[in-house]
Amino acid sequence: xxxxxxxxxxxxxxxxxxxxxxxxxxxxxxxxxxxxxxxxxxxxxxxxxxxxxxxxxxxxxxxxxxxxxxxxxxxxxxxxxxxxxxxxxxxxxxxxxxxxxxxxxxxxxxxxxxxxxxxxxxxxxxxxxxxxxxxxxxxxxxxxxxxxxxxxxxxxxxxxxxxxxxxxxxxxxxxxxxxxxxxxxxxxxxxxxxxxxxxxxxxxxxxxxxx
Amino acid sequence: xxxxxxxxxxxxxxxxxxxxxxxxxxxxxxxxxxxxxxxxxxxxxxxxxxxxxxxxxxxxxxxxxxxxxxxxxxxxxxxxxxxxxxxxxxxxxxxxxxxxxxxxxxxxxxxxxxxxxxxxxxxxxxxxxxxxxxxxxxxxxxxxxxxxxxxxxxxxxxxxxxxxxxxxxxxxxxxxxxxxxxxxxxxxxxxxxxxxxxxxxxxxxxxxxxx
DNA sequence: GCGGCAATACCTGATAAAATGTATTTTTTA
DNA sequence: TAAAAAATACATTTTATCAGGTATTGCCGC
Numbered sequence: 001x002x003x004x005x006x007x008x009x010x011x012x013x014x015x016x017x018x019x020x021x022x023x024x025x026x027x028x029x030x031x032x033x034x035x036x037x038x039x040x041x042x043x044x045x046x047x048x049x050x051x052x053x054x055x056x057x058x059x060x061x062x063x064x065x066x067x068x069x070x071x072x073x074x075x076x077x078x079x080x081x082x083x084x085x086x087x088x089x090x091x092x093x094x095x096x097x098x099x100x101x102x103x104x105x106x107x108x109x110x111x112x113x114x115x116x117x118x119x120x121x122x123x124x125x126x127x128x129x130x131x132x133x134x135x136x137x138x139x140x141x142x143x144x145x146x147x148x149x150x151x152x153x154x155x156x157x158x159x160x161x162x163x164x165x166x167x168x169x170x171x172x173x174x175x176x177x178x179x180x181x182x183x184x185x186x187x188x189x190x191x192x193x194x195x196x197x198x199x200x201x202x203x204x205x206x207x208x209x210x211x
Numbered sequence: 212x213x214x215x216x217x218x219x220x221x222x223x224x225x226x227x228x229x230x231x232x233x234x235x236x237x238x239x240x241x242x243x244x245x246x247x248x249x250x251x252x253x254x255x256x257x258x259x260x261x262x263x264x265x266x267x268x269x270x271x272x273x274x275x276x277x278x279x280x281x282x283x284x285x286x287x288x289x290x291x292x293x294x295x296x297x298x299x300x301x302x303x304x305x306x307x308x309x310x311x312x313x314x315x316x317x318x319x320x321x322x323x324x325x326x327x328x329x330x331x332x333x334x335x336x337x338x339x340x341x342x343x344x345x346x347x348x349x350x351x352x353x354x355x356x357x358x359x360x361x362x363x364x365x366x367x368x369x370x371x372x373x374x375x376x377x378x379x380x381x382x383x384x385x386x387x388x389x390x391x392x393x394x395x396x397x398x399x400x401x402x403x404x405x406x407x408x409x410x411x412x413x414x415x416x417x418x419x420x421x422x
Numbered sequence: 423g424c425g426g427c428a429a430t431a432c433c434t435g436a437t438a439a440a441a442t443g444t445a446t447t448t449t450t451t452a
Numbered sequence: 453t454a455a456a457a458a459a460t461a462c463a464t465t466t467t468a469t470c471a472g473g474t475a476t477t478g479c480c481g482c
């Protein structure tokens with residue numbers, strides 16, 4: 001008798017679970033042992049059951065896939081975990097891999113891509129579907145890379161700026177001198193080479209640097 | 212012999228197509244005649260083939276589901292079209308229905324919900340999955356409702372503002388008088404009761420009103 | 423214990439934006 | 453086709469921002 005990889009699927013979309021099930025049923029050495037619509041149920045399950053491979057959606061309710069992966073890998077480093085999502089960004093994929101993920105597949109991948117990735121992942125490789133490769137390889141040299149973060153105070157001030165507060169109002173809110181706030185504003189603008197607050201706010205929001 | 216509803220699935224995610232196929236194969240009077248990963252291929256197909264029901268993803272490459280629905284309904288008003296997406300907003304669903312869509316299902320709906328919606332839709336009802344109902348019913352009285360849109364010119368100017376352009380630069384870019392741009396700026400700020408451009412840009416971006 | 427960073431604070435001149443009021447033309451739509 | 457909405461333009465006053473340079477204090481890591 002052949003040893004089959006005990007596989008769990010986690011996705012909050014029933015039809016996606018169904019689709020992946022169908023796909024995996026073609027693969028001889030994969031056995032789907034459970035399907036979950038949330039990460040919490042999965043965490044319970046792996047405590048009491050042997051699992052070799054997990055296919056998980058990244059955008060899950062309650063606990064997201066990136067955190068879920070980290071939690072699982074801390075206790076069960078040998079479980080192979082592949083992340084999936086419909087759209088994605090470089091930083092998200094990188095964080096997932098950094099948290100121990102063994103691969104990342106975009107849901108628009110073909111069946112063959114899915115299968116190949118899964119096989120390679122259980123062989124120990126870190127795998128990415130084609131479009132993910134494009135996403136993570138592209139913006140290496142660009143300015144998108146290595147953007148310095150806001151300091152605590154700068155973030156506070158940027159947040160209040162995005163709420164339409166004036167320098168004086170921010171100073172009052174934070175019990176600072178008008179001049180201090182002015183300095184922070186200038187520093188932020190200079191740091192990102194922005195012409196004015198409007199451009200700054202657009203930049204910060206697009207890069208999820210506020211909140 | 213029973214007449215079966217000739218059904219087409221459009222989704223750019225192969226696994227979703229597979230999932231829906233599996234689901235629909237349970238239904239006696241539904242026959243899946245084709246599957247597409249883009250709207251263009253679908254438009255070609257329906258010119259030469261009889262189709263009764265279309266299940267389509269809203270977020271498709273090249274042409275989105277909302278526009279696709281409109282195009283199809285203009286030529287083939289009798290085809291029943293059900294929209295699907297992972298996440299959604301009120302305005303998107305409403306626009307889809309206004310364009311002739313016969314229903315809208317969130318992809319996190321259960322199999323039973325899917326089946327029920329499909330049956331009701333081919334019976335002539337306008338159907339929504341549970342979560343969609345919640346989305347479209349909730350924010351009726353709230354301020355979230357009835358936010359007036361930007362006019363074309365206003366959108367142009369707001370976009371340039373988000374790029375850090377000054378009034379004079381915008382005037383030069385759009386071949387307008389400095390004073391005209393000033394008036395537009397004022398009108399936009401007044402329309403949304405924003406204190407300054409920073410707050411405005413934050414507001415517009417959070418509500419996906421730029422681009 | 424020193425260098426660097428973050429946070430605080432100050433001064434000033436030039437420039438830009440915000441608030442107010444008005445008015446004409448064009449385009450859209452009911 | 454008449455009414456409404458959008459786009460255009462002008463003038464003025466007040467207020468805020470931007471950009472330049474400077475400086476002190478506290479904290480963290482090497």
